[in-house]
Amino acid sequence: MxxxxxxxxxxxxxxxxxxxxxxxxxxxxxxxxxxxxxxxxxxxxxEGFFEASRWANPLDKLVVETTWIPSILATLRAFALGSILALILGVIFGFGRISRFRLTRWAAAGYVQFFRSLPLVLLIWISFTIDGHFGFTTDVLGWTNEARRLTFLVLGLGIYNGAVLAEILRAGVAALPPGQAMAGHAIGLSHGQVQRLVVLPQVLRNMLPAVLAQLVILLKDTSLGYVITYPELLHSAKIIGNDYGNSFLQALVIAALIYFVLAYVLSKLVVLAERRLRRKTAAPAKAVQQIETAVVAE
Known part of the structure; x- marks a missing residue:
């Protein structure tokens, strides 16, 4: 067709x-x-926004090497760790929402509803403030300030986005035809094996666009590390703007463009992965052509 x-x-x-x-x-x-x-x-x-002198300072070689590049790496580090945690929690609590055990379903539903309703910036700030009051990570574990800030930014990103991904996974499982799971039970698979071997691969493939959209949101949400002075892009742009007062808006625009490039590259990588998955699971072209010919002939 x-x-x-x-x-x-x-x-x-x-x-x-x-x-x-x-x-x-x-x-x-x-x-x-x-x-x-x-x-x-x-x-x-x-207002002189396009004057070359206002762009020269934020794009100075020394500023790029000492501020922009480290902030990009810090942003990618928080994004990678937050994504891994969010995907793990999303799978665990997503299947918890459809568990056969009532207490498991209730616990998973409580997690999803509670953390999905909280503003992410509040979740990051409260957990960071509580730890600062009791000094667990600094006094007991002996972590540095940057490691402490990264930890609570990743926890906030993972917990919040894990709740959203869990709901996406639950919706994907609900949309899957029930015959898929019934076929797995018919050949003797246990409930856990059906979920892991039959349901999960199809749901992840079908939900990949929604998961991609949420991961892009997670990437942009790393900017909330600004409230706990984690050295990500937005925080670095503010530092550059304070150092060069007439280039504050230019620094913010540069940070926005970097976020755009990172999100664009991420979307292209996931689309490529989606195409590879569909190519592996698609029927052979010759078989599809024979089916279309038969349909037209009828």
């Missing part, structure tokens, strides 16, 4: 009048957007 025929299944093709109205609406929208961008650019230009 071609892409054009697939699109017509979802909605009727536009007629001449509909296409004309759609083109007019597109032109008007483009004019409005370009006008807004032009106005914003003119305002920024009048």
């Amino acid at each position: 071609s892409r054009q025929s697939e699109s017509t299944v979802l909605f009727d093709a536009l007629g001449p009048k509909g296409r004309r109205n759609s083109n007019i609406a597109s032109i008007i929208s483009a004019v409005v957007i370009l006008g807004a961008l032009a106005y914003a650019a003119s305002v920024l230009a009048s």
Whole structure:
């Protein structure tokens, strides 16, 4: 089935009048957007935003080497550890939501509902403040200040996003046809084996776009490390802005562009992984062609 025929299944093709109205609406929208961008650019230009001198300091070689690059590495470190923790908690509590044991379901539901309802910045700040009051990580474990800040940022990211991923996983399992699990039970698999070998691989593949979207959100949420002075991108941009007062907005724009590049690369990597998974699980092209030929012949 071609892409054009697939699109017509979802909605009727536009007629001449509909296409004309759609083109007019597109032109008007483009004019409005370009006008807004032009106005914003003119305002920024009048304030000297585009002056080369204001960009020279944040992009100085020494600033890049001593501030931007370490902050990027710190952001990626928090993102990687937070993602691993969130995925582990998401799988554990996601399957806990669909467990056969009532207490397990209640405990998993309580975790998801409670932590998903809390603002992430509050979760990070409260846990960091409590530890600062009792001094567990510094006095007992002897951790450095940076390791302590990284720990509570990762815990906040993992716990909060783990609750969201658990709900995504539960929804994915609920959307899976029940015949898949029934077939696993029919060949003698236990409930745990069915969940692990039959349900989980299909759910992860189907839920990959939603998981990707949440991981991109997690990457951006690393900026909340700013409230506990973890040296991520936003915190570094503030330091550069304070050092060079006339380049504060430029430093924030540079940090925003770096976040955009990181999120874009992440999305491309996950899309590539999704394509590889679909290629491995897809039916052979020859078999698909034979099925389509048979359908057309009927």
